[in-house]
Amino acid sequence: MLEISKLVKRYGNDEPVLQELDLVVEGSSVVAIVGASGAGKSTMLRCINRLVEPTSGSIRLNGNELVKLKGAALRRARRKIGMVFQGFNLIDRLSVMENVLAGRLGYVSLYQAITRRYPREDIERAFTLMERVGIAQYANKRADELSGGERQRVGVVRALMQEPEILLADEPTASLDPRTSEQIMILLQSLASELSLPVLINIHNVAQAKTYTERIVGLRHGKMIFDGVPDDFNKEALDAIYGGIEAPDEEITRQPGSSPKQGKQGAAHDQI
Known part of the structure; x- marks a missing residue:
């Protein structure tokens, strides 16, 4: 509440x-x-x-x-507190998966964040959520190669990766x-x-x-x-x-x- x-x-x-x-x-x-x-x-x-x-x-x-x-x-x-932005707030040069996993930065160590070595369960959850919103096929695509609607879906999944209340x-x-x-x-x-x-x-x-x-x-x-x-x-x-x-x-x-x-x-x- x-x-x-x-x-x-x-x-x-x-x-x-x-x-x-x-x-x-x-x-x-x-x-x-x-x-x-x-x-x-x-x-x-x-x-x-x-x-x-x-x-x-x-x-x-x-x-x-x-x-x-x-x-x-x-x-x-x-x-x-998950946040979805008007301007998407994605890192264009990173892949969809990397942008989505950014939602876990508050949960992993500094070493894991820098090396992008996320736990397997985080990666599996990312795929599950991407499939739910219809962008799993773009997992390895750069964010700047997506349409506006696809980019916003990435933003939604990134927010959900935080396990927000x-x-x-x-x-x-x-x-x-x-x-x-x-x-x-x-x-x-x-x-x-x-x-x-x-x-x-x-x-x-x-x-x-x-x-x-x-x-x-x-x-x-x-x-x-x-x-x-x-x-x-x-x-x-x-x-x-x-x-x-x-x-x-x-x-x-x-x-x-x-x-x-x-x-x-x-x-x-x-x-x-």
Whole structure:
């Protein structure tokens, strides 16, 4: 369970980017964080894994307070927080397998990391996860030889190699074409169910948020404006979050033979 209480992030003397946010995410929930650019979506995710230092407040993951952790204790906590990035964050000159195994760096010795001598069980798990997301055939291919969707799948597997207790996805579909974006959202939804893993997705596409997640949290200027199920995310909520700032992305491209109901049930497993 992720518990955020009165989270504040301020840069210098400027207005807070996050203003006393409260949020609880548990079970295998797939939660979308929506809002205009600058609403604080990415900052919130980066506070959770401490890539950004919170100004004040509390962030607890399965009872473990993250805000005050330092050194080795912080590194141990970060192992349990998987992160999927908009820009993939792969090392282009390395193979897919080497990028995936980077998810185990928090668990192996410095010697093993430098020599890339990972335990056999790590390699076997990497192959299992790559087969699950459809990239096992690219194991020895350089990362820069892959398409955007394939690269994002590598990023997802790398995060899962950490054996995370929560998965954070920061605009995971923003760099992808519409069809591939749908595939990645279905994949994240399916993995949450299969692994009983809570997933928190920062996303601009409101239509995808309503179709592939079970809860939507809307931010505006660092404040929570909406927290509810997709069916309750109506025009009033949309205007409260985006009104006068920017127009949200409300388009969605269906997979052949798919429907919103199928997406929500993760029934499109074979299309990934």
